[in-house]
Amino acid sequence: xxxxxxxxxxxxxxxxxxxxxxxxxxxxxxxxxxxxxxxxxxxxxxxxxxxxxxxxxxxxxxxxxxxxxxxxxxxxxxxxxxxxxxxxxxxxxxxxxxxxxxxxxxxxxxxxxxxxxxxxxxxxxxxxxxxxxxxxxxxxxxxxxxxxxxxxxxxxxxxxxxxxxxxxxxxxxxxxxxxxxxxxxxxxxxxxxxxxxxxxxxxxxxxxxxxxxxxxxxxxxxxxxxxxxxxxxxxxxxxxxxxxxxxxxxxxxxxxxxxxxxxxxxxxxxxxxxxxxxxxxxxxxxxxxxxxxxxxxxxxxxxxxxxxxxxxxxxxxxxxxxxxxxxxxxxxxxxxxxxxxxxxxxxxxxxxxxxxxxxxxxxxxxxxxxxxxxxxxxxxxxxxxxxxxxxxxxxxxxxxxxxxx
Numbered sequence: 001x002x003x004x005x006x007x008x009x010x011x012x013x014x015x016x017x018x019x020x021x022x023x024x025x026x027x028x029x030x031x032x033x034x035x036x037x038x039x040x041x042x043x044x045x046x047x048x049x050x051x052x053x054x055x056x057x058x059x060x061x062x063x064x065x066x067x068x069x070x071x072x073x074x075x076x077x078x079x080x081x082x083x084x085x086x087x088x089x090x091x092x093x094x095x096x097x098x099x100x101x102x103x104x105x106x107x108x109x110x111x112x113x114x115x116x117x118x119x120x121x122x123x124x125x126x127x128x129x130x131x132x133x134x135x136x137x138x139x140x141x142x143x144x145x146x147x148x149x150x151x152x153x154x155x156x157x158x159x160x161x162x163x164x165x166x167x168x169x170x171x172x173x174x175x176x177x178x179x180x181x182x183x184x185x186x187x188x189x190x191x192x193x194x195x196x197x198x199x200x201x202x203x204x205x206x207x208x209x210x211x212x213x214x215x216x217x218x219x220x221x222x223x224x225x226x227x228x229x230x231x232x233x234x235x236x237x238x239x240x241x242x243x244x245x246x247x248x249x250x251x252x253x254x255x256x257x258x259x260x261x262x263x264x265x266x267x268x269x270x271x272x273x274x275x276x277x278x279x280x281x282x283x284x285x286x287x288x289x290x291x292x293x294x295x296x297x298x299x300x301x302x303x304x305x306x307x308x309x310x311x312x313x314x315x316x317x318x319x320x321x322x323x324x325x326x327x328x329x330x331x332x333x334x335x336x337x338x339x340x341x342x343x344x345x346x347x348x349x350x351x352x353x354x355x356x357x358x359x360x361x362x363x364x365x366x367x368x369x370x371x372x373x374x375x376x377x378x379x380x381x382x383x384x385x386x387x388x389x390x391x392x393x394x395x396x397x398x399x400x401x402x403x404x405x
Contacts, residue, residue: 032093033095042167065106082306111126127283162205196223311332
């Protein structure tokens with residue numbers, strides 16, 4: 001969850017949505033994102049809306065112990081604002097921050113609240129992100145018993161020097177242990193997150209991390225290029241020359257290696273930065289984002305989208321909790337997306353998927369750009385659907401600029 005909030009119009013104090021946003025509710029997948037803003041240590045590259053205990057102090061509302069109660073209050077507010085219609089939750093995603101810094105009991109109480117207020121759809125995907133050093137076998141067993149069925153571990157790298165540059169504190173040897181614990185606890189879906197392009201990371205370092213990841217037989221791997229976000233400690237280090245900025249050619253080489261290695265291990269790409277063992281192992285929650293589904297984001301700084309209306313909560317945990325305790329919506333602002341804005345977002349997001357983008361979504365200028373993009377080896381058209389080639393995945397931003405001149 002990014003640390004900066006967009007511009008927009010003020011959100012109503014009660015959080016009420018326009019009637020037109022509710023008209024098609026239930027016609028698209030509906031999910032819940034739960035932002036847990038707590039971290040043991042702030043990583044130098046991270047631009048997410050997160051806080052360490054030292055940053056938050058002991059203010060009421062900033063306590064981990066009381067955090068679940070605030071989220072549950074927002075879930076109840078969501079039920080009230082979305083009305084009485086049947087709206088089972090198909091996906092739940094606990095992100096952060098480090099969600100597993102909360103107790104398993106606090107986390108599963110949120111799952112229970114969602115089940116009580118909305119109901120969970122049969123086979124609902126319930127994901128939790130976790131750092132390898134923030135969870136025990138007992139924690140994982142309690143989470144699985146409480147309805148969480150998918151876990152994503154922030155592995156990032158198997159090379160200690162790379163983890164050090166990223167300010168990651170876990171021992172690489174911890175990753176095989178927590179994956180084994182997750183399997184023991186009954187998790188059928190285990191995902192690993194990797195980052196490539198860190199200063200000082202060689203191609204052999206990256207290959208070692210990939211090999212270490214696939215040796216654990218994950219169901220899903222996310223591999224993200226390191227991005228230097230303004231306002232982060234990493235950006236300050238780059239600015240003063242202490243750390244080199246990621247090199248685009250190096251990033252391209254490492255992406256190519258990732259695709260080859262992961263594909264050879266039986267993990268197929270389904271989004272530019274994501275590979276899964278099969279269709280069932282794809283992250284259904286994130287697919288909802290990319291396909292324009294509806295979701296409610298609970299927690300400070302969390303974003304929501306329902307029927308073409310997007311809104312975002314206040315950033316800091318204390319005013320977030322205070323608003324809910326006072327019976328007021330935590331929403332800070334919102335925007336109503338017009339038809340053209342929604343079309344542009346479809347292009348931005350769906351082109352990144354292996355299923356591709358229907359050519360009919362493009363306007364006249366975008367369709368006119370397709371032959372040149374195909375001629376450059378960036379896209380191909382199959383059954384009136386625009387698909388990225390591997391080279392196109394490397395240059396996805398350039399493809400988007402071509403399609404949205």
